[in-house]
Amino acid sequence: MLKIDDLHITVQETEILKGLSLEVPAGEVHAIMGPNGSGKSTLSYAITGREDYEVTQGDITLDGDSLLEMDPNERAAKGLFLSFQHPLEIPGVATMSFIRTALNAQRKARGENEVTAADFLRAIREKAKIVGLSDEKLKRPFNVGFSGGEKKRMEMLQMAMLEPRFGILDETDSGLDIDALKMVGEVVNEMRGPDRGFLVITHYQRLLDYVKPDRVHVLADGRIVESGGPEIARELEEHGYDKYIQSAA
Amino acid sequence: MRPNHQFTEFEKALIASMPAEGSEAGAILSGTGLPSRRDERWKWTDVRAALREEKQSSVQSVSSRAPLLSLDQPIEFLFANGHLSQAPAGLPEGLTLSRGGDYPLFRENLPNIATEKAEATYVLTVSGKLDRPIHLRFLSEGSGMHHTSVQVVLEEGAEASIVESLEGSDGAWFANGVMRFRLAKGASLERLILQQAHDDAVQVHFAMANLAAGANFTQGTLGFGSKLCRLETQVLHEGEGARAVLNGAYLLSGRRHLDNTTDVGHTVPGCVTEELYKGVLADKGRGVFQGRFYVARDAQKTDARMAHNALLLSDEAEVDAKPELMIYADDVQCAHGNTAGALDTEALFYMRQRGLSEAQARAMLVQAFVVEAFGHISNEDVKARLMVLIETWLEAQS
Numbered sequence: 001m002l003k004i005d006d007l008h009i010t011v012q013e014t015e016i017l018k019g020l021s022l023e024v025p026a027g028e029v030h031a032i033m034g035p036n037g038s039g040k041s042t043l044s045y046a047i048t049g050r051e052d053y054e055v056t057q058g059d060i061t062l063d064g065d066s067l068l069e070m071d072p073n074e075r076a077a078k079g080l081f082l083s084f085q086h087p088l089e090i091p092g093v094a095t096m097s098f099i100r101t102a103l104n105a106q107r108k109a110r111g112e113n114e115v116t117a118a119d120f121l122r123a124i125r126e127k128a129k130i131v132g133l134s135d136e137k138l139k140r141p142f143n144v145g146f147s148g149g150e151k152k153r154m155e156m157l158q159m160a161m162l163e164p165r166f167g168i169l170d171e172t173d174s175g176l177d178i179d180a181l182k183m184v185g186e187v188v189n190e191m192r193g194p195d196r197g198f199l200v201i202t203h204y205q206r207l208l209d210y211v212k213p214d215r216v217h218v219l220a221d222g223r224i225v226e227s228g229g230p231e232i233a234r235e236l237e238e239h240g241y242d243k244y245i246q247s248a249a
Numbered sequence: 250m251r252p253n254h255q256f257t258e259f260e261k262a263l264i265a266s267m268p269a270e271g272s273e274a275g276a277i278l279s280g281t282g283l284p285s286r287r288d289e290r291w292k293w294t295d296v297r298a299a300l301r302e303e304k305q306s307s308v309q310s311v312s313s314r315a316p317l318l319s320l321d322q323p324i325e326f327l328f329a330n331g332h333l334s335q336a337p338a339g340l341p342e343g344l345t346l347s348r349g350g351d352y353p354l355f356r357e358n359l360p361n362i363a364t365e366k367a368e369a370t371y372v373l374t375v376s377g378k379l380d381r382p383i384h385l386r387f388l389s390e391g392s393g394m395h396h397t398s399v400q401v402v403l404e405e406g407a408e409a410s411i412v413e414s415l416e417g418s419d420g421a422w423f424a425n426g427v428m429r430f431r432l433a434k435g436a437s438l439e440r441l442i443l444q445q446a447h448d449d450a451v452q453v454h455f456a457m458a459n460l461a462a463g464a465n466f467t468q469g470t471l472g473f474g475s476k477l478c479r480l481e482t483q484v485l486h487e488g489e490g491a492r493a494v495l496n497g498a499y500l501l502s503g504r505r506h507l508d509n510t511t512d513v514g515h516t517v518p519g520c521v522t523e524e525l526y527k528g529v530l531a532d533k534g535r536g537v538f539q540g541r542f543y544v545a546r547d548a549q550k551t552d553a554r555m556a557h558n559a560l561l562l563s564d565e566a567e568v569d570a571k572p573e574l575m576i577y578a579d580d581v582q583c584a585h586g587n588t589a590g591a592l593d594t595e596a597l598f599y600m601r602q603r604g605l606s607e608a609q610a611r612a613m614l615v616q617a618f619v620v621e622a623f624g625h626i627s628n629e630d631v632k633a634r635l636m637v638l639i640e641t642w643l644e645a646q647s
Contacts, residue, residue, distance in 0.1 A: 050598050072601035081602075088599050092617025101613070102603035109604070141617075158603065 001026040001197045002166050007058035009046045016042040018222035029198040031208055034219035035241040040201045041085055044170040048082045049075050077109035079165025083155040083172045090142040098142050099161055127160040131183055148175040156187045168199045173207035185210025205237040220244040254282055258303040273354055274361035293537040293569045294508040299451050299477040300423055307393030317414045318443055318634055323384035331395030332368055343377040350400040360427035360455040367398035374402045379409040389417035389424045397426040403436035410439040421449040428456040432464035440468045446475035455481045462488025469626055470497030471635055474505030481510040486520035495524040498622040500642045501534030508537035515548040527622040528559040529615055530566035531646050541573040548578050555585040560618050608647035615643060
């Protein structure tokens with residue numbers, strides 16, 4: 001499904017990713033863990049096509065198609081979704097109309113029919129209940145006045161609405177309490193299926209109690225330095241990242 | 250007389266067209282000419298340079314066109330190249346139309362010229378609450394010049410709303426308009442100015458509003474510029490507890506120029522002024538914002554706030570802003586803020602990651618930026634129609 005091959009990324013003339021390779025087959029959830037500054041967020045931005053993240057070498061493919069020449073919105077229409085580590089407030093932009101515009105833009109790009117206002121409203125109300133956002137919150141300008149936790153709920157709501165083929169969760173657990181972590185687990189587990197993949201990027205093990213990964217990779221200094229089963233996450237929780245930082249340096 | 254002032258062909262013709270006797274505007278014009286960059290208040294909007302060639306008076310007719318903004322049951326007055334060519338057969342109760350009005354001599358001379366050169370000063374007088382909006386449509390066409398002068402008088406406690414649409418089709422015409430608003434005690438007026446003109450047109454639309462105690466003057470502007478356009482509003486708080494809102498948005502593309510100038514005088518205690526302008530500049534658009542608050546020594550407890558924010562969509566666009574506070578009272582709350590910046594690239598990426606095209610994301614962010622300037626407009630229908638005009642502008646950019 002998602003395949004990253006010898007990826008080198010330079011940001012403002014500094015090489016952040018230095019030959020990262022990773023494959024997440026359809027139907028699987030992989031976790032990437034790593035110390036601060038190891039390149040976790042750079043990886044999520046590189047996959048989704050943020051400007052200024054220059055690919056100097058390597059390739060990223062989704063279902064066999066290279067993403068590198070695609071605009072961010074083309075990648076989104078192809079099925080990529082990023083739950084941002086720091087979701088933005090966008091004053092003046094109505095939440096519902098933003099999400100509906102996004103959904104219909106993706107559907108249009110894929111040659112599908114747009115959703116009607118009534119169908120959209122029904123779906124968003126139902127999913128807002130699952131992620132724990134009130135009607136009043138949906139009526140506000142996008143994320144304006146939201147707490148950190150509410151912003152993450154809004155990320156999960158968008159993921160549930162956009163139904164991506166591949167979801168990337170960039171430190172979605174940061175700043176969340178136990179109830180919110182459970183909610184994230186609920187949304188991801190509900191969406192898990194044979195045609196869908198997830199990459200969960202996290203610093204801590206705790207989210208992985210709710211979203212059980214098939215594989216765990218350790219990212220240090222721009223490379224995957226170890227891959228294995230969920231036991232790696234528990235090991236990291238116990239011993240920290242020291243050995244990876246030293247071995248990477 | 251200015252030393253070494255070389256009159257342009259336009260100025261010579263305009264001077265020659267003023268009455269030979271008793272024309273105060275003509276006398277000033279013969280001395281100083283048209284405002285130009287040598288005048289502090291016009292340094293960024295050089296009318297003289299924009300109007301060099303001689304112009305004839307415009308013909309008094311224009312081809313008909315759909316209104317820029319359709320209103321619900323408007324009381325519509327149509328000025329065709331300055332000539333009042335259509336007025337409602339009967340006016341609703343509480344509204345009268347007459348000719349005359351007293352003319353103060355304005356500090357600016359263009360409105361003085363407009364007052365003298367207009368076919369008449371039309372006076373609309375409102376008593377009681379007027380439910381339907383007054384719509385003054387100023388239509389311009391051709392390559393001549395024309396002038397209009399309208400006074401709107403609100404009697405004690407009267408309430409009304411007025412839309413002035415400055416519309417024009419092709420041509421290098423010059424339109425010079427003056428509006429005077431007189432709000433008696435407790436009167437309330439909601440004013441909207443809508444400006445859209447051809448690339449070659451030059452427009453100056455000046456207004457003076459005098460507010461008595463407890464009067465409420467709310468103004469919104471949406472302008473798209475022209476070769477040179479200045480929308481100026483002067484407000485004078487003359488009675489305690491008067492309130493003025495001066496909001497506006499402008500969207501400029503190509504080489505269009507729009508100047509929003511406001512000047513608010515607070516001469517008595519306890520008056521409120523809120524001002525917010527939002528500008529969006531593409532291509533080589535040029536925006537000018539000049540805002541001045543004067544607070545006299547007796548005008549204690551004045552609450553006056555001014556903000557101007559510009560969004561530059563192009564490196565070649567230009568915005569010049571001059572906020573000015575002149576405060577002589579010591580117990581007041583006055584503030585001003587002025588910003589200019591580009592679209593937030595982080596927000597753009599976020600929205601594109603969700604699937605919006607770059608054009609869609611930009612349009613949504615620009616609308617979000619501009620809509621704040623319409624926060625005061627109570628009529629949701631009107632607000633929605635203004636947003637449609639903005640959407641149309643945005644679509645033309647992408």
